[in-house]
Amino acid sequence: MKNLFTLLLASMAMTPLMAQTAETAKTNLPQIPISVxxxxxxxTIPAASRQALEAKLLTATAQCGMGAxxxxxxxxxxxxxxxxxxxxxxxxxxxxxxxxxxxxxxVDAFAKKIFGSTVISTRGVGNSPEKAYNRSLRQISAxxxxxxxxxxxxxxxxxxxxxxQCDNIITMAQTLAGAYKYEEALFRLAVYPEACPSYPRIVExxxxxxxxxxxxxxxxxxxxxxxxxxxxxxxxxxRAAAPYLAEILPDASCYEEAMALLKEIKTRVKEDIDYLRAxxxxxxxxxxxxxxxxxxxxxxxxxxxxxxxxQTIYRDAWPWK
Numbered sequence: 063m064k065n066l067f068t069l070l071l072a073s074m075a076m077t078p079l080m081a082q083t084a085e086t087a088k089t090n091l092p093q094i095p096i097s098v099x100x101x102x103x104x105x106t107i108p109a110a111s112r113q114a115l116e117a118k119l120l121t122a123t124a125q126c127g128m129g130a131x132x133x134x135x136x137x138x139x140x141x142x143x144x145x146x147x148x149x150x151x152x153x154x155x156x157x158x159x160x161x162x163x164x165x166x167x168x169v170d171a172f173a174k175k176i177f178g179s180t181v182i183s184t185r186g187v188g189n190s191p192e193k194a195y196n197r198s199l200r201q202i203s204a205x206x207x208x209x210x211x212x213x214x215x216x217x218x219x220x221x222x223x224x225x226x227q228c229d230n231i232i233t234m235a236q237t238l239a240g241a242y243k244y245e246e247a248l249f250r251l252a253v254y255p256e257a258c259p260s261y262p263r264i265v266e267x268x269x270x271x272x273x274x275x276x277x278x279x280x281x282x283x284x285x286x287x288x289x290x291x292x293x294x295x296x297x298x299x300x301r302a303a304a305p306y307l308a309e310i311l312p313d314a315s316c317y318e319e320a321m322a323l324l325k326e327i328k329t330r331v332k333e334d335i336d337y338l339r340a341x342x343x344x345x346x347x348x349x350x351x352x353x354x355x356x357x358x359x360x361x362x363x364x365x366x367x368x369x370x371x372x373q374t375i376y377r378d379a380w381p382w383k
Contacts, residue, residue, distance in 0.1 A: 093129035097138040125204035126213035134368030160194040180212040228260040244275035252364025272360035280314035
């Protein structure tokens with residue numbers, strides 16, 4: 063009896079420790095970026111409830127270990143709802159009881175296919191069908207075991223996907239860059255999760271492509287500046303060409319050519335033009351800063367491209383078109 067009592071005490075002491083360990087494990091899960099997308103095409107969900115459901119799913123993905131994001135992510139969560147039972151309860155005042163099945167889907171926006179799915183059933187009672195529906199909706203939360211399990215599984219599966227597809231993603235980005243589609247190439251690399259073990263390989267390729275992207279932009283700016291200067295060769299032309307030269311930083315392969323053109327302009331104009339001097343000062347100052355911020359810069363280019371393409375790509379991948 064004494065031994066049984068000791069075991070019970072040990073069990074009671076271990077319970078909060080086990081709960082804390084589980085919570086710690088959940089919060090230490092890799093943050094895999096995922097979006098939530100509930101378009102107007104989701105006709106099975108009333109418009110008034112769509113925003114509330116979107117907020118709940120964003121909270122659930124974040125609390126279940128995934129990196130909920132409003133930026134573009136290759137994988138997004140969406141939902142459809144189906145009323146499986148509706149009853150008018152006896153008595154006064156009249157009350158309505160509804161049972162709703164929420165089908166959750168994780169969609170691969172690039173492959174345009176469903177990556178995983180689950181169904182959650184909720185019930186709600188209210189003085190009107192709308193209130194019953196909303197109370198059913200309120201039961202969706204990150205604390206639901208089925209929801210936690212689903213997002214944890216998706217988190218692991220998405221990591222496995224990226225690890226298995228790393229070589230293909232790199233090849234695709236290099237192919238796009240070879241076709242001068244630098245922004246799209248960086249976009250494909252920018253959505254690769256930092257939590258994945260292969261991420262350093264992605265960064266290495268992205269920095270190379272970003273260098274080519276910057277060189278391409280610099281050559282375009284140099285060509286534009288030369289064209290403007292050749293057409294005028296006066297103070298007005300110098301002022302018009304200056305903004306293009308200002309975009310050519312010291313790490314560009316054509317930087318020396320740009321500085322030669324700048325010297326020619328200053329010699330020909332023969333004026334103390336402050337903005338021409340400012341170009342040289344700015345470029346010298348930003349040379350080191352640009353090198354230090356190179357990784358963030360390539361990510362920003364990719365994210366900006368993805369943000370502009372987000373709605374179109376997600377709409378094309380919508381499972382119920």
